[in-house]
Amino acid sequence: MGIHTALHQVHLDNAAKLVNFSGFCMPLHFGSLLSEHQAVRDSAGLFDISHMSVLDVHGSHATHWLRIMLSNDVAKLDDGKAMYTCLCLESGGVIDDLMVFKLNENHYRLYLDAARREKDLAWMNAHLTRNVEITEVSGNAIIAVQGPDSVNMASAAFGSMGLSRTLTDMPRFTAFADGDWFVARTGYTGEDGLEITLPANQVVDLWKALAAQGAVPAGLGARDTLRLEAGFGLYGQDIDEAHSPAESGLAHTIDINDDDRLFFGRDVLEDHKRFGGQYFQIGLTLAGDGMLRRGAGVQLAGQSIGEITSGSFSPTRASSVGLARVSRKFDGGCDVQVLQNLQPAHITSVPFVPHGLARE
């Protein structure tokens, strides 16, 4: 059921329910999605994210080239800083959303969706210029440890493995490389935490050291409910090639401050950044019981105005929440298709969750 990560046996030992996710055999959960979700909000959860696509961009034109390729502007990054951005077509549609880290002026590292690996590589290779090289980083595993206790646990786990490194005063959205390890204070859950890339033959020891500190193994199911509570989109659901970043809740990834920076999709992205696109992303919660589900129609006074792009249950709010793309702005309430009926739903500000980094 897909490529095994270096943590496969550990997942089996932890009674993971395994599923095929973009060609990788990944844990959906370890017994209870809701418990794993809660562990991340209350303490710390441990995720295998080795399926992610990692690319290194090297060369004297690395900065110049990334400023052409990305919607956000890497020129504003200091060494060691991370930035969230889109990779767009000329049309302004999004090929992928990604995190870019600047190691130095001539070296960047990109983390992209597993499901978009081929598309991303094809696009980037088709538009490569002189003095830039892109290399797929392989031979690694990636772990995310996320939650209010995660960084303390990671410091203790590193210490127990004989690595001394002060993690607690790492600023958020920064990363450092230490030998073959790459440690970033980033995440996809709305909580404080780290994402650690390291050689595959060392990941089992690190996983076990983190679990020994109390980090709870958590699967892709909890990862999805956590990211939705935090208001983060998922490529293929909330974000796609047919819509600009501004039409997918990602206007903040468009940087038009430098008039002289030509980048893919600039014309459309500048227009959408200033005036909005044809569509808008909103957050919705259901008034009553039931679930907002992807694809469900959104209506305003009997008129169809859009659909749910991601819907799920928010354990923190004990109700369903969803992101929707709609063609009209409105206040207050609307109706959403829930199973056989139309149910009332309310616009809710995103992120949905008052806890963790999501509300800082």
Added chain:
Amino acid sequence: MDIPGDLKFAPSHEWVRVEDDGTITVGISNHAQEQLGDLVFVETPEIDHQCEAEEGIAVVESVKAASDIYAPVAGKITDTNPALADSPELVNSDPYGDGWIFKLAPDEIDDIDNLMNPDDYEAFAEAAE
């Protein structure tokens, strides 16, 4: 999890227990709750609703999907589990006990004989995976 010996099963994964007063208690099997994952909502039927056999009369929702629950035999709904509104996870943690979903008074008590016994159901559920 062991299946209590006095239960009968429908192919749609509902279990049935015949009570002393001739009503039946109905829930979903451990196999079914495992497939669904953590439940977040349970929509129980209306009391006094007259159902046909195999009529969809309740819904369980997990994060993953909504799943219909079918009346195992024809009859009238006499009770629903009040704990499920606040604690749908009882269906996951105790599917054959506190996670019961509804009770009904069968039109024909003999209809229960057509359902599977625990061993046949276990074989059936395993083959279905």
